[in-house]
Amino acid sequence: MSRDQAAAFLRTLATANPKPETELLYRDPFSLLVAVVLSAQTTDAAVNKCTPSLFAAAPTPAAMAALGAEGIGPHIRRIGLWQGKARNVAALASLLVEQHGGEVPRDRAALEALPGVGRKTANVVLNVAFGENTMAVDTHIFRLGNRTGLAPGKTPRTVEDGLVKRCPPELLRDAHHWLILHGRYVCKARLPACWRCIAATHCNYRDKVVPPA
DNA sequence: ATCCCGAGGG
DNA sequence: CCCTCTGGAT
Numbered sequence: 001m002s003r004d005q006a007a008a009f010l011r012t013l014a015t016a017n018p019k020p021e022t023e024l025l026y027r028d029p030f031s032l033l034v035a036v037v038l039s040a041q042t043t044d045a046a047v048n049k050c051t052p053s054l055f056a057a058a059p060t061p062a063a064m065a066a067l068g069a070e071g072i073g074p075h076i077r078r079i080g081l082w083q084g085k086a087r088n089v090a091a092l093a094s095l096l097v098e099q100h101g102g103e104v105p106r107d108r109a110a111l112e113a114l115p116g117v118g119r120k121t122a123n124v125v126l127n128v129a130f131g132e133n134t135m136a137v138d139t140h141i142f143r144l145g146n147r148t149g150l151a152p153g154k155t156p157r158t159v160e161d162g163l164v165k166r167c168p169p170e171l172l173r174d175a176h177h178w179l180i181l182h183g184r185y186v187c188k189a190r191l192p193a194c195w196r197c198i199a200a201t202h203c204n205y206r207d208k209v210v211p212p213a
Numbered sequence: 214a215t216c217c218c219g220a221g222g223g
Numbered sequence: 224c225c226c227t228c229t230g231g232a233t
Contacts, residue, residue: 080230118220189217
């Protein structure tokens with residue numbers, strides 16, 4: 001699709017009214033980072049049940065490091081991969097204390113060097129917590145970018161670059177947030193709900209899907 | 214049964 | 224590129 005179409009697509013999404021989810025629930029960089037690390041292969045609902053007690057016990061990197069994997073584990077037993085995540089969060093908090101003055105670094109390389117943090121997680125933190133021009137490409141956004149024609153690409157990185165390039169800068173934050181919700185609830189993997197998609201008029205995939213009888 | 218809002222490792 | 228780690232939703 002054309003650059004203008006892409007911008008219209010993203011503008012339509014960004015100006016809609018999203019309900020708050022993980023990325024907007026956690027405002028400070030540290031809790032956001034931890035929440036996103038915990039989110040892999042689980043639902044937001046599950047993560048959001050664990051985090052209140054976890055952050056009450058350890059609000060800062062120093063406290064989290066002191067808590068340790070054994071202390072973190074009991075707080076997050078209900079989410080997938082919790083054992084590995086407990087270790088990662090503990091190690092990550094220690095690294096923040098030892099190498100970054102107890103702060104979350106505003107730097108891609110430093111973020112990706114943390115255990116449990118890959119490019120997607122780093123991009124969420126950079127975009128949401130620090131306002132950087134990045135787009136986090138998870139499986140939803142990857143699918144959406146290709147399916148709709150918004151940002152085609154063979155690899156997540158290609159899709160990411162396409163999105164950043166095509167999205168009007170002032171919309172990057174809202175578009176990023178909305179893309180995640182849109183990919184999850186509307187432009188779904190199995191049954192894309194084009195008939196209730198707010199951006200269908202801008203989408204290549206429109207009408208390729210038959211609504212349920 | 215099967216699929217996932219990932220990352221790390223072989 | 225493939226696999227594994229896990230729990231929850233469908």
